[in-house]
Amino acid sequence: MKTENKLLALLGIGLGYITYNKVNSNNKDNALILLNKWMKNINTHDVNSVVSLYSKKAILLPTDSTITYIANGETEIKGYMQEFLTLPELTGSIDETTVIFKSLGINRFMINGLYAFEYETTPDGGEMELKNQDARFTFLYERDLLNNNNWLIIAQNSNKGLLSTIV
Numbered sequence: 457m458k459t460e461n462k463l464l465a466l467l468g469i470g471l472g473y474i475t476y477n478k479v480n481s482n483n484k485d486n487a488l489i490l491l492n493k494w495m496k497n498i499n500t501h502d503v504n505s506v507v508s509l510y511s512k513k514a515i516l517l518p519t520d521s522t523i524t525y526i527a528n529g530e531t532e533i534k535g536y537m538q539e540f541l542t543l544p545e546l547t548g549s550i551d552e553t554t555v556i557f558k559s560l561g562i563n564r565f566m567i568n569g570l571y572a573f574e575y576e577t578t579p580d581g582g583e584m585e586l587k588n589q590d591a592r593f594t595f596l597y598e599r600d601l602l603n604n605n606n607w608l609i610i611a612q613n614s615n616k617g618l619l620s621t622i623v
Contacts, residue, residue, distance in 0.1 A: 482599075484557035487567045490597060490607050491550060495571070498548050501541045507534045511598065511608040519573075519591045519614035543575040545586075563599040564610075568592070571614075591616050 490509075497505040507530060510516070516527040518536050527533045540546075548571060555569035573589045596611040 482559050482562055482565055484555070484567075486607075487557050487565055487597070488552060488555060491555070491567055491595065494595075494609070495548050495550055498541070498546075501546065503534060503537045503541055506537050506541070509609055510612075511600065511610045514609055515611045517613040517615070519589065519616060543573075544577075544584075546573060546575040548573045560596075563601065564597065566594060566596050568594045589616065 494506070494509050497509065510530065510533050512530045514529070514533060516533050516536060518525075518527065518540070525532070525536075527536045551570045551572070555567060558566045558568075560566055569592075571591060571593055573591070575587055575589075576584050577587045578584050591614050594611075594613045595609055597607045598610045600606050600608050
């Protein structure tokens, strides 16, 4: 066997070992850790910490916005988050009993479920009142093999659909 083929064989064995180890991190428990990290960052209202959880080429279909659009890429996601995170007294929570995890191979997974946001609003210029916003979510995560194997959000869809039909 040529020296270069031996090297490739050794690399193949090494890569197989690395790939095997990645399987263990692609599970519902670790997905919930990532999802809770996202919500924790939302609750701190730190735009940069939230945006850092997304791939630079991610797509976000937001729940609620004064601007109706699909945020495509880091700049647009940051713009949306700057708007969203300024809602007065914004807090969010995940209903972990609704979370559904789907592995999409060793470097991708999807997680779906329900979350809720609460914030103050002044409808029609009236008095401040608390608004509760329940929503469905889908997050698609991918391991960034070029960035310390970090899991990043590559797509997120959130909507206020008829929640009673899926609960």
